[in-house]
Amino acid sequence: MSKKQIIIGIVANAGGVGKSTLAVHLAYELNKHKVSVALIDLDPQRALDVFCGLPPATPETSIVGALSKEFTGDWTLVPAWDMPNIEVCQGHPSMARLADDLVIRRRGEYALADRLKSHPLRHDVVILDCPATMGIICENAIAASTGLLVPIQLEMKSISGVADLVEWAIAITDDLKLDPSPQILGLVPSLYDSSRAIHRQYLQQLPEITEQLRIKLYPHIRDSSEFKNCSANGLPLQKYRPNHPACSDFQAIAKDIIKLLKG
Numbered sequence: 001m002s003k004k005q006i007i008i009g010i011v012a013n014a015g016g017v018g019k020s021t022l023a024v025h026l027a028y029e030l031n032k033h034k035v036s037v038a039l040i041d042l043d044p045q046r047a048l049d050v051f052c053g054l055p056p057a058t059p060e061t062s063i064v065g066a067l068s069k070e071f072t073g074d075w076t077l078v079p080a081w082d083m084p085n086i087e088v089c090q091g092h093p094s095m096a097r098l099a100d101d102l103v104i105r106r107r108g109e110y111a112l113a114d115r116l117k118s119h120p121l122r123h124d125v126v127i128l129d130c131p132a133t134m135g136i137i138c139e140n141a142i143a144a145s146t147g148l149l150v151p152i153q154l155e156m157k158s159i160s161g162v163a164d165l166v167e168w169a170i171a172i173t174d175d176l177k178l179d180p181s182p183q184i185l186g187l188v189p190s191l192y193d194s195s196r197a198i199h200r201q202y203l204q205q206l207p208e209i210t211e212q213l214r215i216k217l218y219p220h221i222r223d224s225s226e227f228k229n230c231s232a233n234g235l236p237l238q239k240y241r242p243n244h245p246a247c248s249d250f251q252a253i254a255k256d257i258i259k260l261l262k263g
Contacts, residue, residue: 009145018190041091053234186216
């Protein structure tokens, strides 16, 4: 679609907030608009394998191999859902050991950014599915990204920690002297259940929080058992249940990313 490349880091400081759900469904939504997407799984839990219906990768054919010192320049990417314009660089449990190596490696915080610069991917958009920790893997994602998305669950722990996460991301940007620094594109409320009063209450509070943080608040992504059902079948909801109302929940974010590509 464009010679300009957008790299989106999806970051959170807690698990189960919908990072991988956002990553795969955003990728599918972008592809509907002729945008090619690479998904990079930085999480040792390998959630993208499940969501994309992929068999496990070896360390050498995963992101671990791409970030190793022995990397030869050939990214191992596999098509998601037999769609050539959505490809996945799979995760691997040994990513946790690689993180220990990056801590002591020269330019360890920039390993992913350096790799994407020296051996760029062909895709219009690269989506980084990050682990739910504020460690060196997420630092790598921030250093490599042009923009960040922050999914947030409508629970007290997630709500109370979002300011700390945003402040940490800004601090990492400053510490790494990133220029240009990645823009925090917005907060994405996820797993929203309108039947729960606490969810409705927290959703009403989010505009004030995002205004204080000076970041955008995206429309919520609703909770649905169909997300679990489609991931169990290795498919995005848009392919599994194309008429489900939640399929439209990713359109606003995709629209903004397409604007960035055109801008």
